Amino acid sequence: MPRFTFLVVRLPLLLATLLLVIGLGFGGWHFYHALFGVDQAAQIQKQMRGNIRNLESYYARFKTRLLNSDETAAYHVEVWKAAPDRYRVEMTRLDGEGKADLQVVIFDGRKSFFYDPARGDFVPVDELHQGETPHLVLESYWRSVAEAGSFRLLSEESGTRHRYYLVEVFPAEPHRLRVRELVWLEAKSLLPVRVEIYDAYDCLTQLTTFEVVQLNPVLDATLFLVEAAEQ
Numbered sequence: 069m070p071r072f073t074f075l076v077v078r079l080p081l082l083l084a085t086l087l088l089v090i091g092l093g094f095g096g097w098h099f100y101h102a103l104f105g106v107d108q109a110a111q112i113q114k115q116m117r118g119n120i121r122n123l124e125s126y127y128a129r130f131k132t133r134l135l136n137s138d139e140t141a142a143y144h145v146e147v148w149k150a151a152p153d154r155y156r157v158e159m160t161r162l163d164g165e166g167k168a169d170l171q172v173v174i175f176d177g178r179k180s181f182f183y184d185p186a187r188g189d190f191v192p193v194d195e196l197h198q199g200e201t202p203h204l205v206l207e208s209y210w211r212s213v214a215e216a217g218s219f220r221l222l223s224e225e226s227g228t229r230h231r232y233y234l235v236e237v238f239p240a241e242p243h244r245l246r247v248r249e250l251v252w253l254e255a256k257s258l259l260p261v262r263v264e265i266y267d268a269y270d271c272l273t274q275l276t277t278f279e280v281v282q283l284n285p286v287l288d289a290t291l292f293l294v295e296a297a298e299q
Contacts, residue, residue, distance in 0.1 A: 109221040116214040116258055124151045124284050128206050132276040136245050147205055153177050154292040174294055181294050190294045209260045212237050231255040245273045
């Protein structure tokens with residue numbers, strides 16, 4: 069085909085495609101990605117798995133509200149994590165019975181300890197008769213996305229300073245109170261911003277909103293020492 073004919077035929081097509089993407093704005097960009105088979109949801113999961121592998125330490129502060137039929141309560145939670153597997157969780161109940169009572173759990177890499185106000189001391193968790201200790205760690209929110217049985221990117225939203233992904237997660241091992249999750253992730257870091265958990269009847273059972281997340285900070289080792297916490 070002569071060069072002049074190529075330009076006449078191809079140039080209008082290229083211009084039309086470019087104008088379509090520009091005219092549709094951000095939606096046009098997504099149309100382009102969908103058209104060429106780019107699986108953005110799979111990319112999110114891949115990045116999430118990388119985040120988990122690269123996580124050495126963190127500090128997270130968030131509020132969580134339980135809304136199931138067994139319990140309705142709100143908690144303020146702070147979590148410190150240091151490699152390899154050391155955790156400190158401080159949880160304060162904000163309403164209902166036990167309001168403002170601080171609960172502290174420390175896992176030193178080998179064993180979990182719960183602060184017992186009645187004893188004024190930390191005791192091993194296996195000595196308690198108060199049910200399971202809280203499982204409120206950042207990895208659990210990331211793994212719910214990275215290891216989901218089913219996962220969909222529902223939309224992208226723009227805030228005043230950040231973009232967010234809204235994803236729908238069906239856990240690989242669902243519980244009657246945790247069958248479906250809606251998770252808002254900051255688009256660049258994939259840090260959780262808001263997590264809604266729904267039960268088998270699609271009723272909201274837990275709402276968590278994150279206030280602060282710091283990745284790989286240098287943490288004081290005494291945070292994870294039971295002896296230091298007793299003083």
